[in-house]
Amino acid sequence: MRRHAHRKSASSAELPSVLGLDQVDVSLLDVIDHVLNQGIVISGELTLGVADVDLIYVRLLALICSADRVAGVPGNTNPPGSRKNRGA
Amino acid sequence: MPLCVYAIVGRRPSRRTFTRSNFPRMRLVTAGPVSAVVADCDAKTPLTVRALRAHDAVVRKVARVAPAILPARFGTIVESEASVVGLIERWSADLCEALALVEGREQMTLRVFGAVATTVDSGGTGGTGRMDKTGAEEVLDAEHPGTSYLLRRAHEQAAPAAPELERLRAVLAPIVTAERVVRHDQGPLILTAYHLIPRGGAAAYRRLLRRHAAEPGSRVVASGPWPPYGFVPELRQ
Numbered sequence A: 001m002r003r004h005a006h007r008k009s010a011s012s013a014e015l016p017s018v019l020g021l022d023q024v025d026v027s028l029l030d031v032i033d034h035v036l037n038q039g040i041v042i043s044g045e046l047t048l049g050v051a052d053v054d055l056i057y058v059r060l061l062a063l064i065c066s067a068d069r070v071a072g073v074p075g076n077t078n079p080p081g082s083r084k085n086r087g088a
Numbered sequence B: 001m002p003l004c005v006y007a008i009v010g011r012r013p014s015r016r017t018f019t020r021s022n023f024p025r026m027r028l029v030t031a032g033p034v035s036a037v038v039a040d041c042d043a044k045t046p047l048t049v050r051a052l053r054a055h056d057a058v059v060r061k062v063a064r065v066a067p068a069i070l071p072a073r074f075g076t077i078v079e080s081e082a083s084v085v086g087l088i089e090r091w092s093a094d095l096c097e098a099l100a101l102v103e104g105r106e107q108m109t110l111r112v113f114g115a116v117a118t119t120v121d122s123g124g125t126g127g128t129g130r131m132d133k134t135g136a137e138e139v140l141d142a143e144h145p146g147t148s149y150l151l152r153r154a155h156e157q158a159a160p161a162a163p164e165l166e167r168l169r170a171v172l173a174p175i176v177t178a179e180r181v182v183r184h185d186q187g188p189l190i191l192t193a194y195h196l197i198p199r200g201g202a203a204a205y206r207r208l209l210r211r212h213a214a215e216p217g218s219r220v221v222a223s224g225p226w227p228p229y230g231f232v233p234e235l236r237q
Helices: A023-037 A055-064 A067-071 B049-065 B081-090 B092-102 B135-143 B145-158 B163-172 B202-211
Strands: B003-009 B026-031 B034-040 B069-071 B105-114 B178-183 B189-198 B218-226
Touching: A023 B049, A023 B105, A023 B218, B003 B026, B003 B049, B003 B081, B003 B092, B026 B081, B034 B081, B034 B092, B049 B069, B069 B092, B081 B092, B105 B163, B105 B202, B163 B178, B163 B189, B163 B202, B189 B202, B202 B218
Parallel strands: none
Antiparallel strands: B003 B034, B003 B069, B026 B034, B105 B189, B105 B218, B178 B189
């Protein structure tokens, strides 16, 4: 996913067209609503455990915390989701 | 290695369309009539706008070669191919039903901004404005406030009233085959309606929408076409 995230993002031609509001803002609103808030979830209890932490916990962490925490803070060698990073 | 799930598709796309060059890193995991489009991934999924758009771009690309697609929510990660197969088999009936609904169709998303309609159904589907509680409900509220709250929320989610859409529904009826509505507690966004339309019907949808005269004080914004993000089944444990 990380490598994928650095690939070229969807071109404007691929993004949905929008009526009535600024296209960039509404497209972002739409992308967040559809991609983060809608869509099927098929994980259930068959999720990974990393360092005794269920991945569902890791996933929630990935979804609700700040980007720098997910990506890792420079100088912090503890992987996100590790016990030493569970303070927040 | 964990797998990111991008979509569930019916009828396996042909090898001619689902090629390694068209879908680098992607592969299909099939169980019966249903396949999942997956890719090896890092469990530490970064939440960035670019990653969200990239996920959507992949889903759209898959939709072009799959007549029936259920987009996966961003960040859906499973342990292995065996896990994917087990999950698909467990929910096969629900997935097949949902795939049948979306086959050959795509989604338009309609957002209604403005004041909440005063004609919202007082039967409890209209959000927080309900005042006519029965005696039994008052007892439930007092003795089991948590249960009461959850029941109320479930009722709201099950059948949200949308009087603001009544005129629009009539206008869009020739093209809309299914609708899901989500009401929002606070303005200015009152509600979001997800409409399922035939693929390629977005222009016709917009033409019909342009005929609709917005209610005074309200505004309607349409976007799409989208893969049918809003028409996926809720898979229960």
